[in-house]
Every structure is written in structure tokens, then in C-alpha cells.
Amino acid sequence: MDPASRNPPGPQQPAPDALHRRARRRSRYGVAAMDDDVRPWDAAAPLVRAAQSGDALAMDDLLKLVTPYVTRLCAPIAPDDTADAVQESLLAVFRGLRGLRDPQAFYGWVRAVTVREAVRVARRSASETPADPEEIVRLRDLLPGIGGELSVEVRDLLARLPLRHRTVLVLRELEGMDERATAELIGVPEGTVKSRLSRARSSFRKAWTR
């Protein structure tokens, strides 16, 4: 199965259920009439515009809206320092918010900032610890035959991968990004992403069958 199709919370669809619920609650920024088809990035756009103009209440709403998405990205990349990675990412996002020209591009931009910050925080950490099981469960298709069961060993295997491999796995398998987008986001050539991805998948499978 194509990872992008089995992973809806990708770049264009972050945490759709939670975001939809929040979007429907909003009326202050002209999105009161949204129905169930509203897309999360549409819900964020009016908040982004209001926050850019200095509206603290909109900024707070946007912060609450985007924190679960940022947390979901940070947890597998910086499993040992997730709280730090989330806080550093949110600080970077909101410091840079006024420079974002297209509010519709908010989530793609948040993802780029978050991955950069999460990798930076993870590099500071000397130890490697298992990632959140809820995140790892979404990697199960890497391991044909294990079905929905995930063990401590699977968590440990992922967490023991080098950070550069963990990062491409998260972006490709959890976020459903293609190699080109992943390469642009982490600032390496597309071929490097392909080779890292191949080695990461191979290491993961070999370690699993050992």
C-alpha cells in the first residue's frame, strides 16, 4: 500500500479530526459556517492572518490548533526530548509567523520548521530512547506479517536507528512525503534521501528478523 494513502495526517492533512472539531467551533475569524468538509489548513488560514496582525487571541487559538501536529512530528524524531523539541519548534513557528506570506502554506511551513528544530534538539541528546508506541504503530507496514501488534522490540529498533534514518522514515512513512519534498525539507539531495530511506528500511527489517 502506498504510504501516502494509508497515512492521512500528511502535509496537507494534519490531524484532521481534531482540527475539524476546532474549526467548527470558531466564529470570531469568519469561519463559522464551515461544515464537515472544511479542511484544517483552511481553518488555520484566518487565524494565521489575524495572528499576523497581532491578535493574541487568534494566536492562542492557532497555538492550540497546531500543537498536536507539532508534537506528533517531534515525538519520533526526538523521542528523548519531545517536550523540548515541541517548545523550540513552537517558538520558532510563532517567531517567524509574521514572515509567512501565504497563510494557506501554514502547515507545510510548520512542518519544515518543526523538523529542523526537532532534528536540532535530537542532536543535542547523547542517548537514544524508544519513541512513542502510538507513533511507531504507524510504521507497522514496514514489517509485513506483524499485523497490529507492536512490541517493545519494535520501538527499540526504531529508536536505535541513527537520527538521519529516523528522520527520513518519519517524513516518508508517517507524513507520507515523497523523496523530493523530504529532500527539500531536510536540505539534502534527493538521491541522499533515497539511499538513507533504503538503508533505514533495510536496517529496520534486518534488525527485526534477527
Place this chain on the structure above:
Amino acid sequence: MNSPDPVARLRVLAAGLRAPLYAEARIALPFDQVWAVIADLEGELPHLISFVREFRVPPGDSERKAAQAVDVLGLRGPFDVRLSPGWCLMQSRLVTMGMAAAPDGTGTRLAVCGAARPAALGPVQRVYRSLLGRRRTRAFFREVERRAALR
């Protein structure tokens, strides 16, 4: 972690607002005792912030309220207030003020943030900075602690 603690959340907002004023302090009193002072906006805010003469807040437990400030500069006006345990964000047409608290061992970490709205940047921002500079924030924390200790 799906939501940062209130103090971390206020730190992010202060960064986003480029707030001229942001300060944190540890108060050696339990969270409930400290937050009781902050949450009593109508009764306590005029004691905590010298230029607020009166702050009228509609009764009730709603987390979103429309308050009315009367201050010594005559910048009276409506404030949107969001108030929940550990979190208070108030915004008028001209200014934003936030207060956040979280338990810190047996004490409480308290943060305060103030910013002028961008449409009114310039003179207002400078006035606000002078009204709520470092000396004022120290006085604010001292007064919160003093009034919390009385409870």
C-alpha cells in the same frame, strides 16, 4: 505532550507577539493560592497593575468574558478575557496582557506578558514599556505574592 504547560504557552505567545514585556518568577506559595489572586481580576487587578483603576468583569465561570477596564490614562475600553486555571489572556483594541502559572514543586512559577497591538505601535508601545518595565514586573510579582499570602 499535546499542550504545553501554561507558562511555556505564554512564552510562545510572547515570542509571537514580540512582546516588549515578558517575565517569569517563582513564588514560594502553592499554585491554588497564587492563582486565586490572578483569577480574581475585578478584585485584584487594580492592586497588581498600578495604571488599572478599575476592571469590571461579568460574573460567572465562563472561560471567555468581555470585561471593561478603566485606567488612569483614560484608555478605558472593552477587553476580551480568556480565563482558566493557570491561564489568563486579556486583549483590548490597544493592548494585550497575559498571565500564566504552573505548579513548581511546592511553589508556583508565574509569568506575565504585555504587548501593544501592532496597529497602535510606536508611542503606545513605548508608554506600555515604561509602565510595565522590569521594575514594574518585580513589583507585580511581589504584590501577587503578598496578596496571595493574605489568602
